[in-house]
Each structure stands twice: as C-alpha cells, then as structure tokens.
Amino acid sequence: MLQSRFKMPSHDELVKRMDAIPDHVLRECPICHYKFLSMRAGRNNTCPKCGYGFRMLAKRRVKTTFDKFTELDRDLTVPDRYTDEKYRAKIAKAKKVTGINESVLTGTALLDKHAVAVGVMDPFWIMGSLGSATGEKITRLFELATRKQLPVIMFTASGGARMQEGLNSLMQMAKVSSAVAAHSKAGLLYIVVLCDPTTGGVTASFAMDGDITLAEPHALIGFAGRRVIEQTIMQRPPKDFQSAETVMKHGFIDQIVNRADMKETLAKLLLLHTRENGNG
Amino acid sequence: MVNKTAYQRVQGARRKDKISIAALIDGLTTDFFEQHGDRLEADDHALVGGIGLLKKRPITVVGIQKGRDTDENIDRHFGSPTPEGYRKALRLMKQAEKFRRPILALVNTPGAWPDVESEYHGQGSAVAQCIIQGMQLKVPYITIIVGEGGSGGALALACGDRVFMFEDSIYSVLSPEGYASIMWKDSAKVQQAAEELGLTPESLLKDGIINKIIHEYQPGDDLSDLRNFIDDQFTELSSLPVNELVDQRQRRFQNF
Numbered sequence: 141m142l143q144s145r146f147k148m149p150s151h152d153e154l155v156k157r158m159d160a161i162p163d164h165v166l167r168e169c170p171i172c173h174y175k176f177l178s179m180r181a182g183r184n185n186t187c188p189k190c191g192y193g194f195r196m197l198a199k200r201r202v203k204t205t206f207d208k209f210t211e212l213d214r215d216l217t218v219p220d221r222y223t224d225e226k227y228r229a230k231i232a233k234a235k236k237v238t239g240i241n242e243s244v245l246t247g248t249a250l251l252d253k254h255a256v257a258v259g260v261m262d263p264f265w266i267m268g269s270l271g272s273a274t275g276e277k278i279t280r281l282f283e284l285a286t287r288k289q290l291p292v293i294m295f296t297a298s299g300g301a302r303m304q305e306g307l308n309s310l311m312q313m314a315k316v317s318s319a320v321a322a323h324s325k326a327g328l329l330y331i332v333v334l335c336d337p338t339t340g341g342v343t344a345s346f347a348m349d350g351d352i353t354l355a356e357p358h359a360l361i362g363f364a365g366r367r368v369i370e371q372t373i374m375q376r377p378p379k380d381f382q383s384a385e386t387v388m389k390h391g392f393i394d395q396i397v398n399r400a401d402m403k404e405t406l407a408k409l410l411l412l413h414t415r416e417n418g419n420g
Numbered sequence: 421m422v423n424k425t426a427y428q429r430v431q432g433a434r435r436k437d438k439i440s441i442a443a444l445i446d447g448l449t450t451d452f453f454e455q456h457g458d459r460l461e462a463d464d465h466a467l468v469g470g471i472g473l474l475k476k477r478p479i480t481v482v483g484i485q486k487g488r489d490t491d492e493n494i495d496r497h498f499g500s501p502t503p504e505g506y507r508k509a510l511r512l513m514k515q516a517e518k519f520r521r522p523i524l525a526l527v528n529t530p531g532a533w534p535d536v537e538s539e540y541h542g543q544g545s546a547v548a549q550c551i552i553q554g555m556q557l558k559v560p561y562i563t564i565i566v567g568e569g570g571s572g573g574a575l576a577l578a579c580g581d582r583v584f585m586f587e588d589s590i591y592s593v594l595s596p597e598g599y600a601s602i603m604w605k606d607s608a609k610v611q612q613a614a615e616e617l618g619l620t621p622e623s624l625l626k627d628g629i630i631n632k633i634i635h636e637y638q639p640g641d642d643l644s645d646l647r648n649f650i651d652d653q654f655t656e657l658s659s660l661p662v663n664e665l666v667d668q669r670q671r672r673f674q675n676f
C-alpha cells in the first residue's frame with residue numbers, strides 16, 4: 141500500500157511534467173541531458189550547455205523579443221459549438237496556464253524601431269495546436285500586415301492540427317496559406333522562427349512559407365511524428381532525424397539562431413529589408 | 421595589365437591564394453546574412469549566398485566558393501556545385517526579385533559537380549533553370565568571374581546584365597585539360613589548348629562576351645574601389661525601367 145504512493149511516475153506522466161511550466165530548482169535538458177540549477181537557464185530560458193531553448197510561454201516570448209506590443213483579437217477563442225467536456229476542460233486549463241485565449245498570441249510591435257506584425261504560438265496551449273480560432277487570428281494578422289505594409293514575424297510551436305476541431309482545424313492550413321500568399325504578393329517580408337516543437341499541420345503550412353526561415357537550436361521540426369512512422373511503416377528513425385540541425389542540412393532552414401542572438405538577428409533582417417535603404 | 425599567356429591566366433585563376441568568395445563578401449558588404457538550403461533536399465556548401473548591404477543598398481549575393489584546405493574542399497566539393505546548390509542560388513535570386521534587390525554573383529568554379537548523384541538529381545535541369553529564369557529576373561544582375569569560370573556551371577550564375585572578370589581569371593566551355601585530351605588525346609598539350617579555347621579576359625572582352633576586366637584583388641586588399649564600381653553598376657542599371665532592363669539583357673545574349 142505504502143509503496144504504491146511512491147511509485148515511479150509513468151513515462152507519460154514524466155512527459156507531462158516536462159511540459160508543465162518548469163519552476164523546479166534542478167532541471168535537465170531534454171536534448172543533452174545536462175542537469176543544472178534552474179536559475180542558470182537565465183532570462184532566455186536555455187540550456188547552458190547545448191543552447192536548447194526550453195518551451196516558452198507566448199507572453200514571455202513577446203516580452204523578451206519585442207517592444208510596444210499591442211495585442212490583436214485578444215478575445216478570439218474556441219467557438220462555443222465545441223461542447224465536449226474534456227476539450228472544454230483542456231481549454232480552461234490552457235487559458236489559465238498561458239494567460240491567453242487561443243494557442244497563438246498576435247499583435248503589432250516594434251523591434252529595434254522597425255514596426256512589425258507578430259505571431260507567437262504557445263506550446264503550453266494544448267500543445268500549440270492549430271484550432272479554428274488560431275487560424276483565424278493568424279489570418280487576420282497577415283491581412284492586417286498586408287494592409288499596413290508590415291513584415292510578419294511568426295514564432296511557431298505546435299503539435300499540429302487540433303483533433304478536437306476535426307476538419308475545421310485542417311482547413312486553417314489552407315486559410316492561413318491564402319493570407320500568407322496575399323502578403324507575399326504585396327512584396328512583404330515574412331520571417332519564420334521554428335521553435336520546439338513545430339510539427340504536423342503547422343509545418344505543412346505557414347511554418348514552411350517564410351522568405352527567411354530561422355530555427356532555435358535542437359528544436360524538433362517535422363511533419364509525421366516519430367511514433368506514427370514507427371507504427372505505420374515499422375521503421376525506426378534516427379535519434380535526431382527531426383532536429384533543427386538535421387532539417388537545416390536538408391535544405392529547409394536558413395540559419396539556426398541562439399535565443400540570446402535572436403533579437404539582433406531579426407533586427408538585422410528587418411534592416412536588410414528596409415525599403416528606404418534605396419532598393420534597386 | 422601585365423601580358424600573360426593563356427595558360428598563365430589558367431594558373432592565375434587556380435592560384436591557391438586567390439581571394440576567396442567569403443573574403444569578397446566580407447569586404448564588400450556589411451550586415452551580411454547568410455542563407456542556407458534549397459528548400460527541397462539539401463544545403464550545398466559550394467554555393468554560398470545571402471543578403472548584405474553594399475553601401476547601404478540591400479543586395480543579394482550568390483557565389484561559388486572553393487575550399488581553402490582539403491577538409492573544406494571536400495565539404496565544398498572543390499567549388500563545384502551540386503543541383504541543390506544551383507537550386508539554392510535560384511531560390512535566393514527569385515527572392516531578390518521579390519524584394520527588388522540587385523544581384524551580385526561571384527564565380528570561382530571548375531564547373532558543376534560531375535557525379536552520379538548530381539545526375540540523378542537533375543544537374544542539367546538545375547543549371548537550365550538558373551539560366552532561363554536568371555535571364556528574366558526583373559532586377560539588376562551582375563557577375564564577376566573571380567577565378568575559374570567553368571562552363572555551364574559558371575554560366576548558371578552569369579546570365580545577367582553585365583559580366584566582369586578579374587585579370588587572373590578564365591571563362592571557358594571546358595577545361596584546357598579536357599580540351600587537350602579530347603582534341604589530341606594528350607592532356608599535356610594544355611598550353612596550346614588554353615590558347616585555342618580563348619578563355620582569357622582579354623580575348624573574351626574582345627569578343628564582347630564580358631563587359632570589362634577588373635584588376636586583381638589580393639586577400640586583405642581594401643575593396644573600396646570595387647565596392648564603388650559595383651554600386652555604380654547597380655545605380656546605372658536601376659535607373660532603367662524594368663522591361664527595358666530585361667529586354668536589354670535578352671538582346672545581349674541574342675548577339676552571340
């Protein structure tokens with residue numbers, strides 16, 4: 141009896157704990173397994189040894205990257221027609237943990253004096269899954285950016301389409317893509333920053349549509365998950381087959397950028413795309 | 421400009437201490453952001469490219485870069501791009517067009533990488549796309565042949581408005597060694613081959629294939645003059661209406 145109270149947590153339980161907002165004193169990097177005092181992760185919340193960027197709340201990301209952020213569509217959230225109790229409970233928890241009403245935080249902001257439209261997905265909001273309101277918010281962000289001639293910077297972090305919303309979720313991939321295309325046709329810049337994890341329907345749409353594609357070190361980036369591959373075709377993928385480094389080697393990422401250098405890199409890219417610089 | 425034989429130019433073009441493409445990019449631009457990948461299957465290290473400021477003007481640079489030592493040469497397969505390299509170059513050039521940035525191509529390659537894998541991946545098609553799409557780009561596009569300009573693998577990045585060559589460089593339909601072995605089954609006759617190929621800057625300028633010979637820059641040299649020269653080219657070409665720019669470019673090649 142007594143022993144069962146001290147039973148080792150299951151693997152799933154451990155994964156869940158990893159996904160919880162970490163406030164433990166001692167932490168372990170999921171990539172290089174280096175153990176260190178939490179405070180050493182610093183303001184950027186990264187592994188002191190390998191540079192892996194721990195999953196980050198969207199609100200925190202915005203705060204550490206941008207100035208003068210003005211949120212858009214703050215109240216947009218999961219439509220009432222989805223009444224499943226379990227789903228509703230997950231939504232309530234996600235809102236509480238992240239402080240936002242959908243899995244993406246959108247707005248306009250300044251970065252080093254450049255006006256930008258910003259989208260930041262929140263990996264703690266039901267795994268940053270792509271719900272219908274998520275797609276709507278991102279679509280509106282691109283539409284606004286097109287109207288106001290702003291570049292878009294999008295930080296992706298997502299488990300993919302949100303199964304609880306069925307095909308409506310899948311349709312967001314197409315809807316957002318058409319807004320991205322209109323923005324691009326207007327000659328505007330779209331920068332994607334692939335964060336851990338970027339998978340499934342997000343990878344298969346707006347995460348791969350950037351003019352410039354950056355990634356955080358060791359971020360997991362892919363389409364089909366490891367388990368899907370293993371169980372469908374009985375193939376065991378290599379350990380790092382979906383790491384940012386592997387994905388870059390295969391031609392899909394311009395640069396892998398440490399979190400500490402992210403702001404500076406984005407500022408440089410905005411500078412390089414400033415029209416007033418006298419284009420040809 | 422010193423008088424040299426064609427073969428001396430070949431040797432000069434292949435010199436080990438030839439200024440590298442990286443050094444040129446570094447010396448000519450500021451705030452350079454290197455871009456990677458073809459968005460299809462790989463990132464070819466023989467083909468380097470990115471965005472930088474040339475005297476405050478954002479430009480796209482694509483270049484073919486040889487290695488400086490054995491390890492680097494293996495990584496860059498001796499400055500011979502794979503199809504993935506050419507697809508990266510085209511991706512960056514198309515992006516330059518989207519953002520109305522002029523394009524500077526810096527070439528130093530013995531030619532496209534001749535291996536089986538490259539054939540399977542469509543080396544011919546990749547070069548072809550660079551040529552046909554490069555000729556239609558709606559932005560100023562100039563090329564400097566820095567060292568070797570080996571055949572179609574060099575032409576892929578030289579279909580723009582103006583082509584310049586460094587003094588010690590060559591631009592050739594095939595290597596003098598290749599020519600000698602095909603013509604006389606004797607690769608020792610490279611000197612004669614070099615002469616017959618007409619691959620020197622002097623001879624190509626006479627034929628109107630290139631626009632100007634640029635004096636040689638050594639590693640560590642101040643590149644201000646070259647920077648100004650390129651900037652003037654872009655200013656001049658940018659003043660043309662886009663359709664005239666593209667028409668002029670087509671005409672340039674139709675003359676041959």
Ligand SMILES: [Zn+2]
Nearest residue numbers: 169172187190
């Ligand atoms: Zn680590």
